[in-house]
Amino acid sequence: MTELPLILPPADPRTRLKARGAASRPAGRFEPYERLWEPDGWDLPEDEVLLRTEVSIEHPRSIITRNDSPDLAFDRSINPYRGCEHGCIYCFARPSHGYLGLSAGLDFETRLVAKPEAPAVLERELRRKGYQVAPIAIGTSTDPYQPIESKMGVMRGLLEVLDAFNHPVAITTRGAGILRDLDLLAGMAERGLVHVGVSLTTLDDELARKMEPRAPAPRTRLRMMRELSRAGVPVRVMAAPIIPGLTDHALEAILTEARRAGAQAAAMIPLRLPNEVAPLFADWLQRQYPARAERVLNAIAAFRGGRLNDPRFGSRMTGEGTEAELLAQRYALSCRRLGFDRPLPALDVTRFAPPPRAGDQLELF
Template identity: 60%
Template structure:
């Protein structure tokens, strides 16, 4: 952030964005550099705005075999995320779209209208075997563009019709709009929600997660969902050593007071393009702690910025990872957050009848 990025036009205004770089993705064979040709640019063209493209999905369910994850399938209504969290481990996925994991990830989004209908077709397949589907595992399904596109709500309506279990991870307050769907599903044991809280410091949060709700607002989300009977897990993620880890116990306590039933944590992950973006952010926003933060990160990942090995990528290893884990375990035990979230029910799954279907005799 200290030097102008050559991929941005001169005088480009970047407001409330997580990064200030739009370097090409790792698959690009060319690098484009903007050159001032001397023509004046209109003021409204200087402000970097969010644009949303449309992709017609051919499939809805994405499957994984990762032993680190408690689910084997997920649905992503959007690609990219306007929340702009500088540390987001999903940023490198934008490179597969020939877009930058930097500013493109948070400004050039892709909505997938029709994904709910595609999902319904996949759930009706004779070979389909029900298991919890995860939402919000890559990018947030309740980011601001959901207000207009309503894809997440459409997906939830399908899952509710099928009595299909679902686990949701989000920072977005738009989840409160869907309590009318989620509360009845929760009463049947079909849904649980994880709310991510990185820091309770509103200034730090705004710089780390520029377009995500403020910490106090996320605590209010936990409270409202819990009051509606929806099980909520507090997710302290990511834990950034020497930056947010001093708040660990305070975050857990605030989430417990707001109504969270359980808690989890994930260490900072800096895969591929995320590492230089995060280090650039540190040099601008926390120059006095940048070296210490990265030293701790590398100590947790065997001397590297990131270790992608299963079993280590989520928590790291070594003395600092062990220390955070011990602090977390003691805090959740003291606060009563060391409870296992109830298993979601799969036995209620039933494809709803369609017009023309033969009725069952029994």
């Protein structure tokens, strides 16, 4: 039996929530104090305030983040935004808001940070002498096509720079805003410069609304795959995270529908609940599926050696134990049946070349 995470402090009833994943603002793991709401009997219904999304601006000095993780297929990434309005309750990136002194709960999905200067910074970094080209991953932390992208346009600007430099990129998203950029993506795909991974965690509309409250519905994500595929963009379905006891039964159906929608490859990662995500997810289960909460948490722990998270390289993306092996076998069988057992074409790194700037001397030959 898995020990349940600590109960979160109650939400402030003066704050009215609409389409949010978390229900409270527990302090981050770096904060020395916790704020608690205590009723004093004087609160009135008219005191309620709808919690709205706030966006702050960051002026980054660099934009390409490097990593040397053996669990990842890339060594560099870009995150146009901090926080994510999609509000997916399971998001492993939630604890990153703690580095800003903010909560992994409601702050992560309502107090966002945008980097509008990111395209200019990226161009400067790509022009540096000695830059060695390799695919850049975008969307590995927070979604580059979350709702505020329609106003901020940071991702569009990044794509324009990558397109001009003939730089390969791998995008992961569940945001329908990516269809706005089909003109750029189609041209880059013709040159072998782009792959897109579309996250599809469930085919159940009701579950998706509760679990990913501001993300597109499953049918919209399947439409994204169809339109990207028709435009010639290689698409991978990201069946991630698969949640034991809640969504794992639908793995085969998810992969089948994605194949019908044009996906050419697949990936699957069992859920992990690092740091502040564990109590947030447990709280969400108690609110949305109280009769199943303990069973789901026990099923998750069965994949992680009796814990809700396993940060070790080599196992954090796959899990361990009998249940993890059975899920991996189901996944492998489905991939063979559907033709997902072949990788997407390799991204082309040979085309990379900084475009000339006004005033640059052109080459004679």
